Amino acid sequence: MKNKIYVAPMMDWTDRHCRYFMRLLSPGVFLYTEMVTANALHFGDAESLLRYDDSEHPVAVQLGGSDPVLMAEAAARAASSGYDEININVGCPSDRVQSGQFGACLMAQPDIVADCYSAMRSGIDIPVTVKTRIGIDDHDSDEFLTRFVDTLSAAGCRKFIVHARIAILDGLSPKENRTVPPLNYDRVYRLKEANPGLEIVLNGGISEIGHVEDVLKRVDGAMIGRQAYHHPYFLAELEHHMNPQVPLPGRRDVVEQMLPYIKRELAQGERLGRITRHMVGLFAGIPGARAWRRYISENAYRDGAGTEVLLEALDAMPVAA
Numbered sequence: 001m002k003n004k005i006y007v008a009p010m011m012d013w014t015d016r017h018c019r020y021f022m023r024l025l026s027p028g029v030f031l032y033t034e035m036v037t038a039n040a041l042h043f044g045d046a047e048s049l050l051r052y053d054d055s056e057h058p059v060a061v062q063l064g065g066s067d068p069v070l071m072a073e074a075a076a077r078a079a080s081s082g083y084d085e086i087n088i089n090v091g092c093p094s095d096r097v098q099s100g101q102f103g104a105c106l107m108a109q110p111d112i113v114a115d116c117y118s119a120m121r122s123g124i125d126i127p128v129t130v131k132t133r134i135g136i137d138d139h140d141s142d143e144f145l146t147r148f149v150d151t152l153s154a155a156g157c158r159k160f161i162v163h164a165r166i167a168i169l170d171g172l173s174p175k176e177n178r179t180v181p182p183l184n185y186d187r188v189y190r191l192k193e194a195n196p197g198l199e200i201v202l203n204g205g206i207s208e209i210g211h212v213e214d215v216l217k218r219v220d221g222a223m224i225g226r227q228a229y230h231h232p233y234f235l236a237e238l239e240h241h242m243n244p245q246v247p248l249p250g251r252r253d254v255v256e257q258m259l260p261y262i263k264r265e266l267a268q269g270e271r272l273g274r275i276t277r278h279m280v281g282l283f284a285g286i287p288g289a290r291a292w293r294r295y296i297s298e299n300a301y302r303d304g305a306g307t308e309v310l311l312e313a314l315d316a317m318p319v320a321a
């Protein structure tokens, strides 16, 4: 399923620990980092912000910003760190992002995004892609999306990830902006029909295998966000369904495969709860899920907590799980 199924960029969720864990569940899924701003890379600890494990490939870094010079600098750093793709965030609606002039508000200024794209591409040889919405506020039409995509494709961009709902920039929180504006897949399908040469990945509300299959009949890829985070085993089931030669891993085996990684991270000063918080959904939907979740939530943040917490949490569950 390489290069067809994607895990969405999610701030505070798809950090490197989460991505390491997801990679154990699915060898083929394309992972995306949380958004990293070009400013943060310029002024902050770029090495730590761009850190990832080699096992994460294929992995894209998502960048936020609207200053071509800073975006080009960020792209160069990301490319030299070895990422497989760089994605520009033109979909995030938060206030903080609006004041920094990036995210979804940039859909109304495609020339700025195209300038960033061109500056980023010169000097690197990995793909630069764009994640966007189908519109913003009152701009909820095929024409508006087409104008945006045409401007970027004229600059050379070949791959677009489209979250199939508009963003309301005034009055809705980022969370509401992921549920309140209705999903409209047809807009994304029409975009693909009008641009058969572009790679179009649909995002938004995908939570079942059949759903993924339907989407893949119409566009080039499917990006999954909340379902992959809350029910990470879905990634394993999806991988196995699409690639039957990849065996379905046991949930307990995945926990055991996490242990050496966790030990290594703890030795470097990381706290157990920072890693295990991404694993609480592993048993979601099967008996023992609550016991697992509760044991980890109650014990992983204790001072000195180590990998024994995970083994004890496994013991707290029915053997069948």
Ligand SMILES: Cc1cc2nc3c(=O)[nH]c(=O)nc-3n(C[C@H](O)[C@H](O)[C@H](O)COP(=O)(O)O)c2cc1C
Residues within 6 Å of the ligand: 008, 009, 010, 011, 012, 013, 034, 035, 062, 089, 090, 091, 092, 131, 163, 178, 203, 204, 205, 206, 223, 224, 225, 226, 227
């Ligand atoms: C906690 C959280 C954080 C998010 N952070 C980002 C982000 O950093 N960049 C981005 O482009 N989208 C972000 N999103 C939006 C997701 O990438 C995705 O577009 C959205 O959740 C819809 O997909 P889904 O219905 O499969 O979850 C975030 C979503 C969530 C739930």
